[in-house]
Amino acid sequence: MVNNSEGYRAFMLKPIGFHAILGAVAFATIFAAPVSAQADSSLAQRLDSIAGRWVQRKYAVGIVAAVVQDDDTLLMQSYGKADVEWDVPMPLDAMFVIGSVTKQFTAVAVLRLRDEGKLSLEDDITKWLPDFDTHGHSVTLRHLLNHTAGIGDFTEAPEFGGLSTNIRFPRDSAYALLQRLPPQFAPGEIQIYNNSGFWLLGLVIEKASGMSYEDYVEKNIFAPLGMTRSMYCNSLENVPRRAHGYFVSRDSVIRPAWTIVHTWPFSAGSLCSTAGDMVTWLQALHGGKVLTPESYAEFISPARLNDGTPLRYGMGIQVGPDPSGLMYLGHGGRAPGFWVEVGWYPEARMAVVVMINNVGPLDPQEVVTLLADEVLGWTIPPRHFFTGDPAPLVGRYVGAGRGEEMVIEVTQTENGIRFSIGGSPPRQIPWIEGLTFGRGLPRFIFRRANGDSGPVAELRYSMPGAHMVLRKQ
Numbered sequence: 001m002v003n004n005s006e007g008y009r010a011f012m013l014k015p016i017g018f019h020a021i022l023g024a025v026a027f028a029t030i031f032a033a034p035v036s037a038q039a040d041s042s043l044a045q046r047l048d049s050i051a052g053r054w055v056q057r058k059y060a061v062g063i064v065a066a067v068v069q070d071d072d073t074l075l076m077q078s079y080g081k082a083d084v085e086w087d088v089p090m091p092l093d094a095m096f097v098i099g100s101v102t103k104q105f106t107a108v109a110v111l112r113l114r115d116e117g118k119l120s121l122e123d124d125i126t127k128w129l130p131d132f133d134t135h136g137h138s139v140t141l142r143h144l145l146n147h148t149a150g151i152g153d154f155t156e157a158p159e160f161g162g163l164s165t166n167i168r169f170p171r172d173s174a175y176a177l178l179q180r181l182p183p184q185f186a187p188g189e190i191q192i193y194n195n196s197g198f199w200l201l202g203l204v205i206e207k208a209s210g211m212s213y214e215d216y217v218e219k220n221i222f223a224p225l226g227m228t229r230s231m232y233c234n235s236l237e238n239v240p241r242r243a244h245g246y247f248v249s250r251d252s253v254i255r256p257a258w259t260i261v262h263t264w265p266f267s268a269g270s271l272c273s274t275a276g277d278m279v280t281w282l283q284a285l286h287g288g289k290v291l292t293p294e295s296y297a298e299f300i301s302p303a304r305l306n307d308g309t310p311l312r313y314g315m316g317i318q319v320g321p322d323p324s325g326l327m328y329l330g331h332g333g334r335a336p337g338f339w340v341e342v343g344w345y346p347e348a349r350m351a352v353v354v355m356i357n358n359v360g361p362l363d364p365q366e367v368v369t370l371l372a373d374e375v376l377g378w379t380i381p382p383r384h385f386f387t388g389d390p391a392p393l394v395g396r397y398v399g400a401g402r403g404e405e406m407v408i409e410v411t412q413t414e415n416g417i418r419f420s421i422g423g424s425p426p427r428q429i430p431w432i433e434g435l436t437f438g439r440g441l442p443r444f445i446f447r448r449a450n451g452d453s454g455p456v457a458e459l460r461y462s463m464p465g466a467h468m469v470l471r472k473q
Helices: 041-057 099-115 139-145 171-179 195-209 213-225 276-284 293-300 364-376
Strands: 062-069 072-083 246-248 253-257 271-273 318-321 327-335 338-345 350-357 395-400 404-412 417-419 431-433 436-437 443-448 456-463 466-472
Touching: 041 062, 041 072, 041 327, 062 364, 099 195, 099 271, 099 293, 099 327, 099 338, 099 350, 139 195, 171 195, 171 318, 195 213, 213 276, 246 404, 253 395, 276 338, 276 350, 276 431, 293 350, 327 364, 350 364, 404 456, 404 466, 417 431
Parallel strands: none
Antiparallel strands: 062 072, 062 350, 246 253, 318 327, 327 338, 338 350, 395 404, 395 466, 404 417, 431 436, 436 443, 443 456, 456 466
16 A cells, blocks of 8 residues: 555546556457447446446445436446445445546636636736746646646645645645746646646636635536535535545555545545536536537647647546547546546447546546447457567657656567566557557657658657657667
């Protein structure tokens, strides 16, 4: 188990688990039209088996899973325990910390305030927080919404771990910690997932709306949509049917998770909800009941770097294919003891939600992908390996990463090239096209100097929520 002195950085709201980089799973693409529950009476049983097997295998303490396509509820089921010590079964409406899924609520709040004329996405952060030190850069609200601002991330700071569980750690102390951090890169040059940006957006929402963030979300989103089992998390409040969080090791040892103080995750990760309420949210958000058509289009449009490179992230939401290649709009959320994935498959108008009350060997996005594959149909795509000259690609590539320097070593083998990330064992990654390699979500893209004519000068590592530029050494 990671102890809390190592900080929330090990758990705080990474959009995609990095184990997906080199996983041995063969990924898929869609080949069939959606299958309705009426057309296949065994579909519900198959979905139930997929969602429930992880508790039986002791990968998860408890799970609530939902698959809803239009008006058809294909799966809505709970498994395992909400509380291990008291042997409490997981209720269907159990409340979970949803972590970084909070970010899409924050993004929606910003867009709605923009539509009301109370702010602009091009506003510099200093318009709203005049004392914030941008180190001479122009940092806009748009940069904060898509993780391209380049500001420091306090959840990656070494001293943050001990502070995050301290009930005497007020919000202004988090702001002071953030102010002390140097910038990571110039705005818009690369993308590194950053909790601080969405935390600052919460302060902007409060100033622009004249309401606390908690009140704004409750009165403008939860209440109008009837999301009665959603709230700003409060660790000190007694909440009926709230799941308890745990850590599960790879050898199935279960330990209680520590309790964080929700004065600080704030608008980056402090909302709590249920699977049922998340389905309500997804259907309303993607069904035109939350944003204007223009703002919704902006919300789900891939952001771009300064050089025009499209990203796989909109505003607080992953945009693009899931690990099987199906078009997906969603986000994961992770906090000590909780790991969730909340996603929408637009071509099938299908909501898929998986909530787990532990952090451990099971990533909920893997379960979401399996459930979607079962409904929508999939086939394993052929794998191709690089047959060109590997010599120009071989080398050591270094650049800014999340909280630390990122290093990728590329080596030559008899069958092409292998990638080693941060000293991990080198693994062969399938070739996609040109100088692009990838498996599942990660992409490794080599770039030449001077367009197509020069030597290979950089390697770009791309994931939903991350686009890092590593220079060849």
